Every structure is written in structure tokens, then in C-alpha cells.
Amino acid sequence: MDLEQRILNKEKRAVARLITLAENGEKEAFKILKKLYNKTGNAHVIGITGPPGAGKSTLTDKLVKALRREGKTVGVIAVDPTSPFTGGSILGDRVRMSELNTDPGVFIRSMGARGHLGGLSKATRAAVKVLDIYGVDYIFIETVGVGQSEVDIAKNADTTLMVMVPGLGDDIQAIKAGIMEIGDVFAINKADRDGAKRTATEIEMMLDFNKEAKWRPPVNMAIAIKNEGIDDLLNDIKKHLEFLKESGLYEERRVQNSKLEIIDLVKDNLMGMILDKSSKEKLVDELSKKVANREVDPYTSAEEILNNIK
Known part of the structure; x- marks a missing residue:
């Protein structure tokens, strides 16, 4: 029996497993959450x-x-x-x-x-x-x-x-x-x-x-x-x-919380994309040394990292 069905069958172990997968950022967890969100x-x-x-x-x-x-x-x-x-x-x-x-x-x-x-x-x-x-x-x-x-x-x-x-x-x-x-x-x-x-x-x-x-x-x-x-x-x-x-504030509060969640998810995903690409090219490490040595400022360095993913 798959994890999704076990959750619907009220299995505690399945709940613990799915939360662990979500904590670790596993795609399987979010695939199940997307499907069962309703x-x-x-x-x-x-x-x-x-x-x-x-x-x-x-x-x-x-x-x-x-x-x-x-x-x-x-x-x-x-x-x-x-x-x-x-x-x-x-x-x-x-x-x-x-x-x-x-x-x-x-x-x-x-x-x-x-x-x-x-x-x-x-x-x-x-x-x-x-x-x-x-x-x-x-x-x-x-x-x-x-x-x-x-x-x-x-x-x-x-x-x-x-x-x-x-x-x-x-x-x-x-x-x-x-x-x-x-x-x-x-x-x-x-x-x-x-x-x-x-x-x-x-x-x-x-x-x-x-x-x-x-x-x-x-x-x-x-x-x-x-x-x-x-x-x-x-x-x-x-x-x-x-x-x-x-x-009527119940619906209003949940809409606002949903909006904040969407924004936070977009931020997390964008940050992950930026750091993943920059890390592979060792750009962050190189810029960090330059900023520490005052060879370049942190504002220009941030702009260079953003330009690197375009």
C-alpha cells in the first residue's frame, strides 16, 4: 500500500513518514500534498x-x-x-x-x-x-x-x-x-x-x-x-x-496566510536556484573572499549572482 493511501487510512506511522519526507525536502512528500490538498x-x-x-x-x-x-x-x-x-x-x-x-x-x-x-x-x-x-x-x-x-x-x-x-x-x-x-x-x-x-x-x-x-x-x-x-x-x-x-474574518485570514505561504515558497525556490547554480560555479565562495578583502562590495556581488542565473 502506498504512502498516500496509508495516510487516508489514518495510519500514524504514515503521518510520521510523510512529515519526515517533507522536512528533508523530498519531492515525493510534496507530490502527495499537492494531490491531497483539497x-x-x-x-x-x-x-x-x-x-x-x-x-x-x-x-x-x-x-x-x-x-x-x-x-x-x-x-x-x-x-x-x-x-x-x-x-x-x-x-x-x-x-x-x-x-x-x-x-x-x-x-x-x-x-x-x-x-x-x-x-x-x-x-x-x-x-x-x-x-x-x-x-x-x-x-x-x-x-x-x-x-x-x-x-x-x-x-x-x-x-x-x-x-x-x-x-x-x-x-x-x-x-x-x-x-x-x-x-x-x-x-x-x-x-x-x-x-x-x-x-x-x-x-x-x-x-x-x-x-x-x-x-x-x-x-x-x-x-x-x-x-x-x-x-x-x-x-x-x-x-x-x-x-x-x-x-467573515476567518476566510480573510486564511486567504492572507495562503498569500504569504505562496510568496515564501517562491522565495525559497528562487533562493535554492540561485545558490545551487552559484555554488556549482563556486561564484559565492569567490565573491565572499573578494568582499572580505574589500576588493568588491557586497551589493555588487549580490547583483552578479542574480545576473548569473538569467
């Missing part, structure tokens, strides 16, 4: 982001368990940071959600970011499609937790959950111009710590500035490790999807 778009895709140490994995674990109690099936894509030196990744999120590994209604996939900026792996979008075809009701994407550059999650999710923790102080102001604006729902995790109410107040004050917004992001208090505040948080996530559909 079966995607049914799952509620939820992005979970926030600073390192906010408890994103624990919160994801509790949200998934709450959905499982409702009989829903769930896919989890946990993106971990990758070493820029060895290319290795600890993939610790899967360890934190180890209890879910034996649940037949849950599929967890850890992915290394592989140096891709924006808090996500390059293959994240492909993995979301695979899980959507597989037929889960919800898909969680948990980002690496890298801070301001982590806005790519908004291009991939229907609902973005921003997880914050008390004690960041002025850090909220520092990251406000980046990831704070993409939150559709906010969660103050570890709310039993000092300063939790202050953190919630600061976020509410920030949200007050955007008076023209059609959706006011709710701010929830949670203690994930004690399973407190999870049901309220999940209800707000569901309410956001209802709002998107009732307001």
Missing part, C-alpha cells in the same frame, strides 16, 4: 508562542488533555531550537508531553527549527497539512520561544495564544512591538507567582491602545502545572474561532 482546511490551527520558560509545553499538554476529554482528536507540532554548530536539537517538548504519546487520539511531532527564523521550522506548514489530511480536529503549533522574531506563527495559525509569565517587568515593553500584537488570546501562566495581576494589567493596558480592533483578546490567568484555568482558556480559544467565522 482534504485540508478542516482543523482549527492554534499557535502557541511566548518567551522561553513561560510554560508553553505544559500549557499545551493540559489543553490537549482537555480536548481529549471532549472526544476531540489533536495533532501537536512542537518546534525546538536547533544548534547552529551541530545541527542537533534536544526536542524536549515531546518529553514534557510524554503522557500523550500513548494516546491514540493524539499525534505529537517534534521538529528542529534548523536555523529558520521566526520561531518555526521551514517544514511546519507542510506538517500542518499532513495532520489536516490525517483528520485531526485541532492542531497545536508550539514555537521555540525566541522572542521578537517569532511572529511567523501568525502566518500559520487561525488562533494565536500568547503565553506570558509574571516577573518580566519592563521586558513586556521591549517585546510589545513584536510578538505582543499577534496574540488573539493571552494566558498569564504560573499565575500563583508574585506580580501575576500586574502582568495582566499591563497587557490589558496595552490592548486598550487598539480601540479599533474588532476582537478584544481576552487575558486569562492559569497555573498549567496545577491544571487551573485551562477550561476558561480553551473556551476563549473556541470563542475566537467562532468570532472569526461570524465576522
